[in-house]
Amino acid sequence: MKNVPEMFGSMVFNDRKMQERLPRTTYKALKKTIKNGEPLDISVANAVANAMKDWAVEMGCTHYTHWFQPMTGITAEKHDSFLYPTGDGEVIMEFSGKELIKGEPDASSFPSGGIRATFEARGYTTWDPTSPAFIRDKTLYIPTAFCSYTGEVLDKKTPLLRSMEKLSAVAVKVLQLLGNTEVTRVTTTVGPEQEYFLIDKKMYDARPDLIYTGRTLFGAPAPKGQELEDHYFGSIKTRVSAYMNDLDEELWKLGIPAKTKHNEVAPSQHELAPIFETSNIATDHNELTMEVMKKTAEKHGLVCLLHEKPFAGVNGSGKHNNWSISTNTGENLLDPGKNPEDNLQFQLFLAAVVKAVHEYQDLLRLTVASAGNDHRLGANEAPPAIISMYLGDDLEALVNAIVEGKEYKSNGKADMLTGVDVLPDFKKDTSDRNRTSPFAFTGNKFEFRALGSSLNIACPNYMLNTMVAEELSQFYEELKKADDLNSALKALIKKTLTEHKNIIFNGDNYSEDWVKEAEKRGLCNYRSLPEAMAHYVDKKNVDLFVKNGIVTEAEIHARYDIELDHYAKQIKIEALTMLDMAEKNITPSVIAFVKELTDTALAKKALSSSLSVYAESSLAEELSEKLELFVKKTDELKKAVAGAADYQNDNLARAKYYRETVFALMGELRELGDAMESRTSAKYWCYPSYGEILFGV
Ligand code: ADP
Numbered sequence: 017m018k019n020v021p022e023m024f025g026s027m028v029f030n031d032r033k034m035q036e037r038l039p040r041t042t043y044k045a046l047k048k049t050i051k052n053g054e055p056l057d058i059s060v061a062n063a064v065a066n067a068m069k070d071w072a073v074e075m076g077c078t079h080y081t082h083w084f085q086p087m088t089g090i091t092a093e094k095h096d097s098f099l100y101p102t103g104d105g106e107v108i109m110e111f112s113g114k115e116l117i118k119g120e121p122d123a124s125s126f127p128s129g130g131i132r133a134t135f136e137a138r139g140y141t142t143w144d145p146t147s148p149a150f151i152r153d154k155t156l157y158i159p160t161a162f163c164s165y166t167g168e169v170l171d172k173k174t175p176l177l178r179s180m181e182k183l184s185a186v187a188v189k190v191l192q193l194l195g196n197t198e199v200t201r202v203t204t205t206v207g208p209e210q211e212y213f214l215i216d217k218k219m220y221d222a223r224p225d226l227i228y229t230g231r232t233l234f235g236a237p238a239p240k241g242q243e244l245e246d247h248y249f250g251s252i253k254t255r256v257s258a259y260m261n262d263l264d265e266e267l268w269k270l271g272i273p274a275k276t277k278h279n280e281v282a283p284s285q286h287e288l289a290p291i292f293e294t295s296n297i298a299t300d301h302n303e304l305t306m307e308v309m310k311k312t313a314e315k316h317g318l319v320c321l322l323h324e325k326p327f328a329g330v331n332g333s334g335k336h337n338n339w340s341i342s343t344n345t346g347e348n349l350l351d352p353g354k355n356p357e358d359n360l361q362f363q364l365f366l367a368a369v370v371k372a373v374h375e376y377q378d379l380l381r382l383t384v385a386s387a388g389n390d391h392r393l394g395a396n397e398a399p400p401a402i403i404s405m406y407l408g409d410d411l412e413a414l415v416n417a418i419v420e421g422k423e424y425k426s427n428g429k430a431d432m433l434t435g436v437d438v439l440p441d442f443k444k445d446t447s448d449r450n451r452t453s454p455f456a457f458t459g460n461k462f463e464f465r466a467l468g469s470s471l472n473i474a475c476p477n478y479m480l481n482t483m484v485a486e487e488l489s490q491f492y493e494e495l496k497k498a499d500d501l502n503s504a505l506k507a508l509i510k511k512t513l514t515e516h517k518n519i520i521f522n523g524d525n526y527s528e529d530w531v532k533e534a535e536k537r538g539l540c541n542y543r544s545l546p547e548a549m550a551h552y553v554d555k556k557n558v559d560l561f562v563k564n565g566i567v568t569e570a571e572i573h574a575r576y577d578i579e580l581d582h583y584a585k586q587i588k589i590e591a592l593t594m595l596d597m598a599e600k601n602i603t604p605s606v607i608a609f610v611k612e613l614t615d616t617a618l619a620k621k622a623l624s625s626s627l628s629v630y631a632e633s634s635l636a637e638e639l640s641e642k643l644e645l646f647v648k649k650t651d652e653l654k655k656a657v658a659g660a661a662d663y664q665n666d667n668l669a670r671a672k673y674y675r676e677t678v679f680a681l682m683g684e685l686r687e688l689g690d691a692m693e694s695r696t697s698a699k700y701w702c703y704p705s706y707g708e709i710l711f712g713v
């Protein structure tokens with residue numbers, strides 16, 4: 017049994033190590049920066065860099081890297097050694113404050129959405145002291161933000177940090193106004209639950225679709241899927257358990273508080289949940305978790321799939337973004353407390369979230385849009401593409417009472433009587449869960465459940481923070497003018513909830529009735545990325561980001577272009593992979609099998625005309641007919657991909673074309689391919705089957 021408290025954070029330059037290794041004044045100055053967001057002095061940076069380097073070298077490191085999150089959707093790193101020549105043919109290990117603070121990767125090959133031309137290559141990474149440095153593979157990793165020479169934001173971390181600052185500043189003003197004067201800083205917290213698939217590496221290596229696109233593009237269903245509901249929370253297989261234990265240890269060493277693990281609904285699907293941290297650290301840690309998940313799988317002869325929909329017919333993978341706001345005095349602002357009916361502070365923050373989600377439902381929708389997540393949202397396995405909020409019976413009753421001006425009486429926590437003497441009775445939660453809601457209140461936090469499993473959580477979180485900050489600013493402006501704060505507060509809460517309660521829906525989000533009802537309520541229902549993303553650049557949304565100083569109008573347009581371009585490229589890669597599989601393997605496999613059938617029939621007939629060739633000829637006929645359609649469809653798809661050239665200069669039109677034309681044809685081609693797979697000898701079929709992949713670990 018390993019000593020977990022000792023192991024936890026052993027690869028992190030954490031608070032304890034800083035305290036041990038930094039001069040007292042340096043440590044204090046650094047803490048001020050981390051806690052209060054105060055700017056950092058170069059002399060402090062020099063001392064920190066030196067202490068970091070000494071620790072890293074003691075731990076066997078030779079290199080450091082500025083680790084950042086460009087718009088590619090994955091993290092980036094460029095490694096430099098600590099080597100410093102002393103002029104006499106010798107070297108020492110050096111690391112200066114300047115090197116800690118500023119890095120200079122070439123920015124020209126990262127997506128910039130047209131902000132940067134290739135010749136304008138300079139980009140900078142800047143140390144983020146609020147997220148601790150750590151060691152991986154003998155390299156010191158320094159979390160950084162990334163911008164261009166001219167200052168444009170080229171990453172996901174910068175807007176997140178800005179949104180956290182913004183929300184803190186306005187929330188503090190509001191709290192001060194309400195008489196909560198000890199609060200000087202407010203932080204958003206996030207606990208991201210992460211779903212993933214784990215499959216055997218041998219199966220993965222035999223599937224070009226998994227290798228190139230992360231999902232299967234062909235694959236007839238296995239005889240068994242998830243219908244018996246025997247995988248969810250089921251006993252964990254030895255091989256998976258060994259992986260999970262190893263993963264936990266790797267994450268703990270990196271200071272990532274992995275807490276919960278279990279099997280998920282689909283065969284081969286699992287989940288990991290950490291304990292929540294600040295949004296910024298939770299984002300870095302989630303990116304790191306996904307990387308460590310993949311690396312650890314390799315050691316076990318496994319592959320970890322983070323795609324949102326690796327397999328048709330069984331559930332895909334998502335990520336639940338548990339989000340709350342708390343103060344530096346230790347108060348969770350979304351905790352209703354014992355008497356929410358008297359807790360005006362809670363009601364005001366609740367009203368801010370309700371108004372934000374209602375007014376910016378389109379942003380929340382588009383921030384979770386991706387080619388992968390398009391397979392899930394609205395497919396009755398994940399929340400629908402319609403954004404609504406679930407508050408639970410108690411809070412909904414409170415909201416209704418406020419809106420109707422009636423008295424509210426809480427039911428309180430009821431006793432749960434187990435009815436068995438040896439089982440202890442306990443207090444029930446005040447409301448049940450709603451697994452179908454995209455944005456559900458869960459006691460003292462909101463759970464945004466529509467995220468795809470591979471998404472960088474920075475984007476949904478900076479949008480969420482920014483929209484709530486905006487609503488709080490509006491509240492502040494209104495409240496600060498009030499003569500009688502208490503009645504102004506009550507009136508504001510009532511007015512806000514009345515105007516925005518249309519976003520609240522406690523029922524079954526999967527039902528057809530809800531789609532109709534949502535339409536009546538005027539809620540948006542954007543079924544795919546191109547539909548959703550089109551609204552990124554709506555004036556209301558641009559105004560939100562610009563007014564709150566999160567990103568500029570040019571940067572929003574850049575992000576919009578990057579997302580649409582990325583989407584089109586992903587679908588294109590999928591289509592090309594399908595064509596490759598169809599032409600190089602599937603068609604030849606079926607031809608070879610049909611040849612065996614017809615050869616056999618001929619041989620039988622030659623032997624004796626009375627031998628029945630029914631099996632061979634009927635199967636050969638059926639497969640030949642399907643193959644003809646399949647080959648024609650392959651050609652159609654090829655032409656459709658070429659047709660995208662007509663939309664080269666319009667990212668939105670190109671993305672729509674890929675969705676409506678190319679993606680639609682891919683579905684038709686797959687259907688024919690899967691039908692042939694079901695009828696073709698396993699000896700001839702060129703790829704591992706769904707059964708082998710999903711039940712192969
Ligand atoms: P579930 O039953 O959905 O797994 P849990 O209560 O276990 O719910 O919490 C799920 C996630 O929510 C965990 O990552 C947990 O750390 C996180 N969480 C709990 N409280 C907060 C909070 N105040 N802010 C953000 N995340 C939180």
Ligand code: MG
Nearest residue numbers: 209336338463
């Ligand atoms: Mg959950």
